Amino acid sequence: MTKTASTLAERFEIGRQLRKAVPRSSHSDIGNTKRDPIALLQHNSAGRVEKLVPLRYGRMLVSPFTFYRGSAILQAHDLAHTPTSGLNMQICGDAHLSNFGGFATPERNLIFDLNDFDETHPGPWEWDLKRLTASFVVASRHLRHGEAAAQEAAYAAAASYQRHMAEYAQMGALEIWYDRLTFDRLLAQAQLPEGRKRFKEAMSRAGKRTSEQLLPKLGVEQDGIWTIRDTPPGIFHIHGASTLFDDGDDWMKLTSATPIIDKLYKDYLGTLSGSHRQLLGHFERHDMAFKVVGVGSVGTRCLIALMVDPQGKPLFLQFKESRRSVLADYVKVKSVYQHEGRRVVDGQRLMQAASDIFLGWTTGPSGRHFYGRQLRDMKLSAEIELYTPELLKGYAKLCGWVLARAHARAGGRAAEISGYLGTNDSFAEAIVKYSASYADQVERDYDHFAQACRSGKVAARTDQDYAADFSI
Secondary structure: OOOOOOOHHHHHHHHHHHHHHOOHHHHHOOOOOOOOHHHHHHHHHOOOOHHHHHHHHHHHOOOHHHHHHHOHHHHHHHHOOOOOOOOEEEEOOOOOHHHEEEEEOOOOOEEEEEOOOOOOEEEEHHHHHHHHHHHHHHHHHHOOOOHHHHHHHHHHHHHHHHHHHHHHHOOOHHHHHHOOOEHHHHHHHOOOHHHHHHHHHHHHHHOOOOHHHHHHHHEEEEOOEEEEOOEOOOEEOOOOOOOOOOOOOOOOOOOOOHHHHHHHHHHHHOOOOHHHHHHHOOOEEEEEEEEOOOOOOOOOOEEEEEEEOOOOOEEEEEEEEOOOOOOOOOOOOOOOOOOHHHHHHHHHHHHOOOOOOOOEEEEOHHHOEEEEEEOOOOOEEOOHHHOOHHHHHHHHHHHHHHHHHHHHHHHOOHHHHHHHHOOOOHHHHHHHHHHHHHHHHHHHHHHHHHHHHHHOOOOOOOHHHHHHHHOO
16 A cells, blocks of 8 residues: 555654754744835725725724734735745635634534634745734734733744644644634633633623624514615615715616625525525525625625524625635735635635534626625624733633644644744744734834825725714
């Protein structure tokens, strides 16, 4: 029989040998930052709903941290000019600290995991980790925790990633695949009383974040038919009085939104399993509206569909536009997918411990790519604005753990990565230097961006500015 696999020791050695070409200390390099951040951001905004682009910039203008969240393209550009170990795999592509959180598995257990895969793409595992650790420095500075605390949080994330990758290197493929960070498991391991308190509060809140609880907030019933309430700029009907679409938009040229959702829904059903298609068959579609989401995604097309079953129980589905990953122009390895929605869905299923039962992809009118899923199904996000330095450091350890699990699962190369990382602090210390230096660059880019907004070169408006346009 032909030998098809190396021993564990041989795989560790492969990783160790990679240090000769790419020393771990070299990861402190922040790359080529000689670029025009405004030009890159404007390039990334092309093709979005034009009237919503100023809202995207307005949300980014709030702080260097919100700017960092919305400017993944800048870091992708810069990372392309940094050393990498050469171990490529499916990565998240936008693994900043706010893209981790809690949500329900199909079995209704609450787990903590990565929860945003819009930019997922094959690439160097280091890129995800550097985006994560730099986000902790940027956020810590924003929270005025002090530079020492900021760098401690970055170190905590990197060291946690290293420690847990070593553990995954010893595990079999199925063990890694089945591993989940449940809230019960995290609660049992929480060391700080404040951390345990927050886990318990989060578990309590999660049960209230369902379609049934969301319905009275978003919907209005009349004669047994539910309609989604317009609350611009966040939610509005495409062909309604509150629309933010220009008359010349191709979707506005359609007589109504019905052809849009009909096309989306038909193709979407074909990507689900037969059992889940049958499950959706119990629901009748009542309404559909446009929903603005996130920071970096503002202006991309996102629709929510309100479905109701024969007992009057609701289901909100979300169809989110999938554009080309910001990594695509900067990585050496290419995606195998022609459909951007499928790229997101398959990347999510590969990296996430458990994915939504209604996760699928589709193509809308004009050929735009989308993916579909439930809206806010017991989804929770960390309220980092309330975190002390110690809580943020604990959260950093948790995110580092999750990222290691996701990479070990997606790449199957935990032993090689662990061999490269080794057991000392060389890599973690280099990552801390990178994170602090890159946070400095983020602040410079933010200042450049803020000046462009002040001068009128870039139009930025707040949610309140938009809401005032529709007030009486």
